[in-house]
Amino acid sequence: MSALLRDLESAVGIGGCLWRPEELLPYECDGLTLGSQQAAAVVLPRSREEVQAVVRACRRHRVSFVPRGAGTGLSGGAVAHAAVVIECSRMDRIREVDAVDRVAVVEPGVVNADLSKAVVHLGLHYAPDPSSQLACTLGGNFAENSGGPHTLKYGATSRHVLGLELVLPDGEVVELGSRTGFATGYDLVGAVVGSEGTLGVVTAGTVRLTAIPEAVETLLAIFPDVVSACRAVTGIIRKGLLPAALEIVDQRTIRAVEASVYAAGLPTDAGAVLLVEIDGPAEDLAGQVEAVRGLCASEGASRVDVARDDAERQRFWRARKGAFGAMGRLAPDLYVHDAVVPRARLPEVLDAVCEIGDRYRLKLSNVFHAGDGNLHPNISFDRRDADELARVLAAGEEILRTCVAAGGVITGEHGVGSEKRDFMGLVFSEDDLDAMRRLRSVFDPDAVCNPDKVLPTPHFCAEANPKARGYDRVPFE
Amino acid sequence: MSIAALKGRVGDVLVEHEAVDVDGLAVCATAQPADADGISLLLRHASELGMAAIPCGSRTQIAYGNLPQRADFLLSTQRLCGVDDFDPGEGVCHVAAGTRLDALRAQVGAHGWRVPLDLPGPCSVGGALATGLTGPRAQGMGLPRDAVLGLEVVHASGTRTRCGARVVKNVTGYDLAKLYTGSLGTLGVLTAAWLRLQPAPAAERALEIPVAFADAVQVALEVSGAASLQACVLSTTRQGPRVWVELAGDAPGVEARARALIRDYAAREAELADFEEVAQCQHGCGERELRFRLAVPPRQLASAWSLLARAGARLLAHPGLSLVYAWFGVDAAESAFVEVAEAAGAGQWWCEAAPSRIKQGRDVFGDMGSRLPLVRALKHSFDADAVLNPGRFAGRI
Numbered sequence: 001m002s003a004l005l006r007d008l009e010s011a012v013g014i015g016g017c018l019w020r021p022e023e024l025l026p027y028e029c030d031g032l033t034l035g036s037q038q039a040a041a042v043v044l045p046r047s048r049e050e051v052q053a054v055v056r057a058c059r060r061h062r063v064s065f066v067p068r069g070a071g072t073g074l075s076g077g078a079v080a081h082a083a084v085v086i087e088c089s090r091m092d093r094i095r096e097v098d099a100v101d102r103v104a105v106v107e108p109g110v111v112n113a114d115l116s117k118a119v120v121h122l123g124l125h126y127a128p129d130p131s132s133q134l135a136c137t138l139g140g141n142f143a144e145n146s147g148g149p150h151t152l153k154y155g156a157t158s159r160h161v162l163g164l165e166l167v168l169p170d171g172e173v174v175e176l177g178s179r180t181g182f183a184t185g186y187d188l189v190g191a192v193v194g195s196e197g198t199l200g201v202v203t204a205g206t207v208r209l210t211a212i213p214e215a216v217e218t219l220l221a222i223f224p225d226v227v228s229a230c231r232a233v234t235g236i237i238r239k240g241l242l243p244a245a246l247e248i249v250d251q252r253t254i255r256a257v258e259a260s261v262y263a264a265g266l267p268t269d270a271g272a273v274l275l276v277e278i279d280g281p282a283e284d285l286a287g288q289v290e291a292v293r294g295l296c297a298s299e300g301a302s303r304v305d306v307a308r309d310d311a312e313r314q315r316f317w318r319a320r321k322g323a324f325g326a327m328g329r330l331a332p333d334l335y336v337h338d339a340v341v342p343r344a345r346l347p348e349v350l351d352a353v354c355e356i357g358d359r360y361r362l363k364l365s366n367v368f369h370a371g372d373g374n375l376h377p378n379i380s381f382d383r384r385d386a387d388e389l390a391r392v393l394a395a396g397e398e399i400l401r402t403c404v405a406a407g408g409v410i411t412g413e414h415g416v417g418s419e420k421r422d423f424m425g426l427v428f429s430e431d432d433l434d435a436m437r438r439l440r441s442v443f444d445p446d447a448v449c450n451p452d453k454v455l456p457t458p459h460f461c462a463e464a465n466p467k468a469r470g471y472d473r474v475p476f477e
Numbered sequence: 478m479s480i481a482a483l484k485g486r487v488g489d490v491l492v493e494h495e496a497v498d499v500d501g502l503a504v505c506a507t508a509q510p511a512d513a514d515g516i517s518l519l520l521r522h523a524s525e526l527g528m529a530a531i532p533c534g535s536r537t538q539i540a541y542g543n544l545p546q547r548a549d550f551l552l553s554t555q556r557l558c559g560v561d562d563f564d565p566g567e568g569v570c571h572v573a574a575g576t577r578l579d580a581l582r583a584q585v586g587a588h589g590w591r592v593p594l595d596l597p598g599p600c601s602v603g604g605a606l607a608t609g610l611t612g613p614r615a616q617g618m619g620l621p622r623d624a625v626l627g628l629e630v631v632h633a634s635g636t637r638t639r640c641g642a643r644v645v646k647n648v649t650g651y652d653l654a655k656l657y658t659g660s661l662g663t664l665g666v667l668t669a670a671w672l673r674l675q676p677a678p679a680a681e682r683a684l685e686i687p688v689a690f691a692d693a694v695q696v697a698l699e700v701s702g703a704a705s706l707q708a709c710v711l712s713t714t715r716q717g718p719r720v721w722v723e724l725a726g727d728a729p730g731v732e733a734r735a736r737a738l739i740r741d742y743a744a745r746e747a748e749l750a751d752f753e754e755v756a757q758c759q760h761g762c763g764e765r766e767l768r769f770r771l772a773v774p775p776r777q778l779a780s781a782w783s784l785l786a787r788a789g790a791r792l793l794a795h796p797g798l799s800l801v802y803a804w805f806g807v808d809a810a811e812s813a814f815v816e817v818a819e820a821a822g823a824g825q826w827w828c829e830a831a832p833s834r835i836k837q838g839r840d841v842f843g844d845m846g847s848r849l850p851l852v853r854a855l856k857h858s859f860d861a862d863a864v865l866n867p868g869r870f871a872g873r874i
């Protein structure tokens with residue numbers, strides 16, 4: 001056993017350190033399954049002190065390290081190449097819930113949905129609700145600044161994190177932010193949330209708990225095509241309405257869902273459905289429901305149903321939430337894209353995205369956070385088919401370029417990770433990226449914490465196809 | 478060094494040679510470049526000559542901060558003015574940093590949108606974001622950090638960068654906009670911002686609740702949790718403490734909430750203008766006064782409030798934001814810093830306004846704890862020669 005492994009074992013105990021090839025297998029990728037990487041070891045610390053000991057051991061042995069949560073990330077952010085994976089799943093305590101201050105102090109391994117479950121009896125919830133919330137951890141959410149269907153009204157993770165305890169890449173601990181969210185000096189919590197595990201390992205977070213809204217109405221509108229559903233979304237925003245969620249599911253997704261265990265009874269000939277959730281003071285909802293209904297009708301909705309009870313609400317949402325699972329039936333692999341465009345440009349961009357999918361002869365479907373302009377074109381494919389894989393990658397790049405050309409960006413919630421690192425030049429100038437490097441170098445001057453993620457190496461030419469690299473390592477079964 | 482040293486090198490820069498007092502330092506000139514390129518050129522040459530600049534907008538909050546270490550000129554964004562991209566169908570706008578909030582409000586308000594920055598109208602957008610300060614309506618509208626979608630910045634070297642974008646959801650790269658918001662121009666001069674606007678509420682109403690001193694904080698905290706509430710202020714007047722609330726939203730919800738407050742708390746209707754007056758109180762400070770801001774979690778609010786009252790402070794609170802404002806007379810300055818730190822406990826405090834001689838030798842941003850080395854290193858990384866606002870920010874960087 002190497003000296004590094006001995007030091008890691010003494011930091012976390014024998015059961016907390018994995019290094020045999022078969023033990024490392026589950027860690028060779030995250031939710032982005034296009035490639036695979038071999039970690040040096042995986043450690044499972046139980047406390048901040050153990051994280052510090054691991055980081056210090058890595059520093060002594062000049063090995064870099066990669067924080068990891070549940071590994072549901074979709075941009076290859078938690079994969080480690082010859083680095084030590086620091087998996088935070090054992091740090092899963094909710095240290096404190098305070099209903100008066102409306103905060104919870106959590107460890108990074110707490111699963112997103114478990115926090116809301118733990119505070120529901122107080123009439124509170126943790127608002128950010130990524131679709132992966134039954135599996136993903138808050139540490140991962142902090143790192144990715146994750147969003148979810150209700151981000152439209154409640155904001156992404158960043159708006160709900162008040163303080164962080166961070167083990168810096170030199171092993172020291174800093175307390176960022178505060179229990180009220182106000183802290184003197186630069187907004188370091190704001191800088192660390194969304195930094196994709198490159199500025200240190202988060203070992204605790206103080207998060208805001210939000211009152212469960214007094215009343216909720218959920219509408220499901222059926223449209224002849226996805227572009228008219230997009231127009232309805234634009235109309236709702238233009239009208240000054242602020243629903244809690246505005247989600248679109250397109251025809252191909254509807255059909256996949258209806259053929260799966262998530263079937264929600266949707267008409268499979270519908271071109272798209274728009275799910276609208278409105279919440280707030282009970283007195284306001286009737287008026288808003290009517291306004292939304294009218295706007296949907298005027299954009300060609302053939303039917304607008306309002307959930308009559310909680311069971312029906314769940315059924316409406318099943319169409320949305322079951323989408324990724326259902327898609328698994330279409331092909332062995334699913335590439336979940338993530339890009340954002342100005343909401344007013346949704347109809348034309350969606351048109352262009354569908355055209356790209358057709359042109360590359362791909363099974364492309366869309367299920368997305370329309371209210372935020374956050375697209376998720378999903379491509380079902382089989383990575384063993386080299387020709388199809390090449391078309392998937394080429395189409396993906398074209399989609400990103402289309403979104404950027406429309407005034408958008410290359411990721412709205414899944415992060416840059418290793419997936420889109422080399423596309424950063426589409427959005428930012430070399431000077432812009434240099435400012436980001438300055439931030440990173442303050443936290444991690446030796447580039448040992450989750451290296452090779454987020455920022456391209458300087459002067460990378462964005463014309464190259466990054467996905468072309470590393471594909472020989474795709475494990476074929 | 479005199480700004481005259483830059484003559485002929487920096488293009489179209491208006492220079493006003495009237496001295497401006499910044500916390501006891503007479504700054505001899507105010508440079509007003511025509512645009513962001515002008516700021517870039519000016520800063521490039523100024524930094525090469527080892528000069529220092531204090532960025533400013535409308536100068537409404539120029540006294541906020543520690544004593545300046547040095548300054549050769551004020552760098553005004555006032556000529557960078559106007560909204561050059563605003564899509565009413567989208568609810569976002571691109572606005573130049575020198576634009577006054579009242580001008581921006583008028584422009585987007587005409588299309589049913591409002592600007593979620595709750596500071597007085599004369600403030601510039603750049604100043605509002607650089608200070609990160611806010612009024613009580615942040616409870617309903619969110620904090621300035623949440624309103625910023627993207628920023629354009631000129632760094633000390635003259636390099637221009639951009640972060641964020643015009644879209645409402647974005648995780649492309651580090652969120653530098655968060656770092657710049659509230660940084661008092663010490664990492665770069667903000668020249669423009671993409672802001673996320675909010676639908677203007679259909680109805681607004683103000684109410685006033687007289688309370689006894691002993692349960693003022695309790696009532697304020699209870700009330701401030703109500704739905705449809707966009708702001709809550711606990712003020713103390715000669716007639717005793719008052720809880721003021723401003724409701725906003727659709728008319729039926731606002732009506733119902735108002736009725737409930739009248740029924741449960743004996744609230745009285747008030748004019749929106751009266752509420753506005755109370756909301757503005759946080760900005761006042763007499764020449765012989767110090768104004769502190771404290772951030773204390775709800776659980777500690779009542780004890781902080783009574784401790785400060787016992788210490789003789791005049792008080793105001795925005796309970797929904799966990800903020801308390803306390804005024805002390807200059808004669809009590811020494812003990813005021815002690816009392817405020819004690820009242821803040823594990824929370825945070827700032828001395829927002831004080832005569833310059835009181836600021837001498839102090840850090841008006843309170844204690845940064847373990848964050849100080851990172852804050853210093855960030856400043857060094859972005860502005861190693863301390864060209865921008867040296868001495869003024871937290872940690873006296």
Ligand SMILES: Cc1cc2nc3c(=O)[nH]c(=O)nc-3n(C[C@H](O)[C@H](O)[C@H](O)COP(=O)(O)OP(=O)(O)OC[C@H]3O[C@@H](n4cnc5c(N)ncnc54)[C@H](O)[C@@H]3O)c2cc1C
Nearest residue numbers: 069070071072073077131137139140143146147197202413
């Ligand atoms: C079916 C499905 C649906 C999804 N839906 C959504 C959605 O709606 N919205 C959304 O935003 N995302 C979504 N995702 C993506 C993913 O779930 C989120 O990015 C999530 O936040 C990742 O959490 P994780 O615990 O799995 O983190 P990982 O995948 O393990 O790690 C993600 C990143 O976080 C870093 N990290 C993890 N823990 C720490 C820590 N303690 N300190 C510092 N850095 C850390 C890692 O280094 C890595 O860069 C979805 C994924 C799947 C598979």
